[in-house]
Amino acid sequence: MAGGAFVNPPGGKDYPGKMTLFVFFSCLVAATGGLIFGYDIGISGGVTSMDSFLEKFFPSVYSKQQADHSTNQYCKFDSQLLTSFTSSLYLAALVASFFASSVTRMFGRKWSMFGGGLVFLIGAAINGAAKNIAMLILGRMFLGIGVGFANQSVPVYLSEMAPARMRGMLNMGFQLMITIGILVANLINYVTSKIEGGWGWRISLALALASLLDYYPPLAHFSSRHSQFSH
Numbered sequence: 001m002a003g004g005a006f007v008n009p010p011g012g013k014d015y016p017g018k019m020t021l022f023v024f025f026s027c028l029v030a031a032t033g034g035l036i037f038g039y040d041i042g043i044s045g046g047v048t049s050m051d052s053f054l055e056k057f058f059p060s061v062y063s064k065q066q067a068d069h070s071t072n073q074y075c076k077f078d079s080q081l082l083t084s085f086t087s088s089l090y091l092a093a094l095v096a097s098f099f100a101s102s103v104t105r106m107f108g109r110k111w112s113m114f115g116g117g118l119v120f121l122i123g124a125a126i127n128g129a130a131k132n133i134a135m136l137i138l139g140r141m142f143l144g145i146g147v148g149f150a151n152q153s154v155p156v157y158l159s160e161m162a163p164a165r166m167r168g169m170l171n172m173g174f175q176l177m178i179t180i181g182i183l184v185a186n187l188i189n190y191v192t193s194k195i196e197g198g199w200g201w202r203i204s205l206a207l208a209l210a211s212l213l214d215y216y217p218p219l220a221h222f223s224s225r226h227s228q229f230s231h
Contacts, residue, residue: 019163024170027161031173033113033154036120036208037147038181043204044086044140046189052198057133058082081133088137092144093151100152109160112153120146121209128206143208 047053054062061079096116104112123142130136155174162170188207192200 019166023161023163027158027170027173030113030154030157030161031170031177033117033150034174034177035181035184036117036143036150038178038183039185039208040089040143040147040181041178042182042185043189043208044089046186046193047201047204048082048086050189050193050198050201053201055198057085057130057136085133085136085140088140089144089147092141093148094144096145096148097152100149103149104153104156109153109157112149113157116146116149116153118146119149124206124208127208128202130202130205139205 048058051062051065054065058079058081061082100112100116103115119142123139123144123146126135126139126142130139155171158171158174159167185204189204192203194200195203
């Protein structure tokens, strides 16, 4: 998908595609779809260490954490309900990935990324406004569906848009954006954990919307016009 050892073997066809400003910008914007995955990876670990978040949604974990300071971190956070919250995103992403390839093939890369972004948007809004654990898990499942579609369609889109000789380099932009998303999530968690009033976790969860807005609107405009493989 990201190229191979021989981009142009002897006797093979030389594809004349060149790196242009538009191609670079399109690939850069598409690669930022990795931000939503990286942000979700980093943000869940941060909010589950905030006392206000644990006290509201996982009081048993919070009580155990406050009562015994001698035990290790695994024992403090040993909760099936808490594990359900963190793992629901990955389970939903796994299931969504089985359907994402069919949607991408039938309707094109643009609509696959567009639909995944829309579902992700709903999940971020639900998590930011969560009142109970059911809303948290439901929101995480919506986020997972969006991540599943993005992780399937964005690398395909990048491979098709990139010139053959630069396919690997541009495709790695997706992985780069995942790591940037993790970094941004940890920085945001650091700031929101210091907010007085115990509502900083809402900002952390809701700011997933910002990671989505980086790539969502421009990509929907560009992809159908400039990728001969988009449908």
